[in-house]
Amino acid sequence: MMKLEERIESFSELGKILRDSIEGIATGYSSELEDLINNQQYNNPWFTPDNARMAIKAIADELTCENLERWTSSYPALNSRRDNINVGIVMAGNIPLAGFHDFLSVLMADHSVTAKTSSKDQQLIVFISKVLCKINPEFSNRITFPEGLLKGFDAVIATGSNNTSRYFEYYFGKYPHIIRKNRNSAALLSGEETEKELSDLGTDIFSYFGLGCRSVSKIFLPEGYDIVKMTSCWSRYSILTNHNKYGNNYDYNKAIFIVNKDKFIDTGYLLLKESKEISSPVAVLNYEYYESINSVRRYIKETGKSIQCIVSRNDIPFGMAQSPQLWDYADGIDTLDFLLKKN
Numbered sequence: 001m002m003k004l005e006e007r008i009e010s011f012s013e014l015g016k017i018l019r020d021s022i023e024g025i026a027t028g029y030s031s032e033l034e035d036l037i038n039n040q041q042y043n044n045p046w047f048t049p050d051n052a053r054m055a056i057k058a059i060a061d062e063l064t065c066e067n068l069e070r071w072t073s074s075y076p077a078l079n080s081r082r083d084n085i086n087v088g089i090v091m092a093g094n095i096p097l098a099g100f101h102d103f104l105s106v107l108m109a110d111h112s113v114t115a116k117t118s119s120k121d122q123q124l125i126v127f128i129s130k131v132l133c134k135i136n137p138e139f140s141n142r143i144t145f146p147e148g149l150l151k152g153f154d155a156v157i158a159t160g161s162n163n164t165s166r167y168f169e170y171y172f173g174k175y176p177h178i179i180r181k182n183r184n185s186a187a188l189l190s191g192e193e194t195e196k197e198l199s200d201l202g203t204d205i206f207s208y209f210g211l212g213c214r215s216v217s218k219i220f221l222p223e224g225y226d227i228v229k230m231t232s233c234w235s236r237y238s239i240l241t242n243h244n245k246y247g248n249n250y251d252y253n254k255a256i257f258i259v260n261k262d263k264f265i266d267t268g269y270l271l272l273k274e275s276k277e278i279s280s281p282v283a284v285l286n287y288e289y290y291e292s293i294n295s296v297r298r299y300i301k302e303t304g305k306s307i308q309c310i311v312s313r314n315d316i317p318f319g320m321a322q323s324p325q326l327w328d329y330a331d332g333i334d335t336l337d338f339l340l341k342k343n
Contacts, residue, residue: 015063
């Protein structure tokens with residue numbers, strides 16, 4: 001058994017190395033990480049250098065002794081001797097390092113990881129694992145990346161689409177498991193937001209091209225809200241249409257709207273459509289007017305299983321949706337609590 005203090009120190013050192021590396025401070029890993037960041041786009045066009053760097057920075061900023069101690073302090077069992085189990089993780093590939101928090105949680109629970117990476121997001125998590133094992137060689141026997149099928153596990157954490165989740169339920173249903181499906185995020189505006197808050201909201205909408213489960217795909221607006229005023233704060237994102245895949249999605253969805261004679265607002269880089277749907281295609285943002293904030297709150301509570309997070313003055317601050325803290329669990333399922341009970 002590895003002491004909790006050792007695990008915290010190891011991940012804290014990992015965070016420091018990642019922070020220093022992306023800031024250009026020589027760490028012994030800086031050059032390799034920079035090459036990886038620049039080359040992800042050739043394996044997955046959505047993983048631009050900016051997106052890869054953003055994902056690494058969001059993780060690195062959370063991996064401090066203070067954050068790790070605060071997170072783990074809620075779980076006294078982490079200090080107790082327990083049987084080590086092997087946890088299989090099926091990682092998503094929608095944004096860079098989407099499976100890192102599960103990877104961290106399993107190792108922080110003093111278990112072993114068998115991680116099936118997405119074919120579109122393999123290199124970064126393997127690199128991070130290599131750095132972690134250099135920091136603390138004891139992790140070397142705790143981490144496996146199988147090339148074939150996931151085997152030899154005692155519990156499973158799998159993340160995928162609504163379609164793949166059905167297969168996950170079939171294959172992994174007899175094991176203790178967490179199976180995650182599609183989720184999207186929404187923003188709730190009161191109409192009193194400052195220009196800076198609206199500008200920051202752009203980060204929640206456009207980061208990772210809107211492909212993350214924490215990406216805002218729907219906005220609730222008070223009746224009579226000036227949409228043009230809001231979108232004028234996002235002009236810096238007009239360059240996104242220069243990205244081939246984003247630009248193709250923008251053109252395709254615009255053509256569909258025109259053929260179907262749907263009403264929409266076109267900013268030249270984003271299509272806004274009035275819709276009750278939470279999920280929206282790439283380059284499309286759904287919006288809906290409301291009469292009462294309380295009615296929106298009730299709706300959000302009723303449809304909670306499809307919403308990952310809410311951005312507003314009273315929820316996640318504008319611009320922070322893509323920077324979850326260690327205790328912000330996906331789908332609201334406490335991963336550490338699950339792992340500690342599966343001994």
